[in-house]
Amino acid sequence: MNQPTDFLYIAIILISIGIYGLVVKRNALRLIFSIELIANAVNLALIAFSRMLPSPEGQIFVLFSIAISAAEVAVGLGIIIVAYRFYKDIDITEYKNLKN
């Protein structure tokens, strides 16, 4: 039988992979991949604690979290498509004009 700590360790590993991607990658789509990895890791930790208690409240929160990150991905991909139309590239170092 697994214990809650195992799932929390997996969540920590996924979050550190996401942090690595956010720091290293300059491709806008890879940044969205990293954000999705971090969001999934948080959901995993929430479900592990909800199973430990046990209580369905954690599952309700995870449902909300999944819906919010779906909305976030929709807006992020829209922004990427618009930026690609302007700059002909999805490298965020090319987006210098967006700063001011």
Place this chain on the structure above:
Amino acid sequence: MVDSVFIGLSIITVGSAILSLESRELLYGGIALAISMLGIAGYFIILDAPFVAMFQIAVYVGAVAVLIIFTVMLVRAPNTVTKKETRKRKIAGILLGLGFLVMAGSILGNSTVTQLKFNENAPVFDVQAIGKGLLTYYSPVLIVLALTLASAVIGALALARREDIEERNEPTN
């Protein structure tokens, strides 16, 4: 004590998470991200939350991953492996990720969370409690969430709209 299903799921999830960031082709990265999300859904099934696992597969693998793959096909980036990822940045990223891993891992290992145990008698699959919670106590949150989703989708549509096509079509009607 961890069992073999957990180890297999961990290898699939973490391996395809790394692959999604490090694959040379962006399209393969998107597919690897979808596989990683399927692995997370497998964890949810292990943790006796099959409804959330269904939701995860429907939303993440069915909608988000497909949306990402469509975007990858729309933006034909000339060079997916960019020269901007300098060696210094890569070392900094690895150090930061490893630092977070060691710090959070040691905090977790030394805390009392390690003594927590799962309840031996697994809760029955109570989607009824989830539905009741969603429609009674959390119903305002549900309404706000629906409005957020609708406005986000409308905003994405308005962002990705092309003005030049609209102007060309105007004289015809």
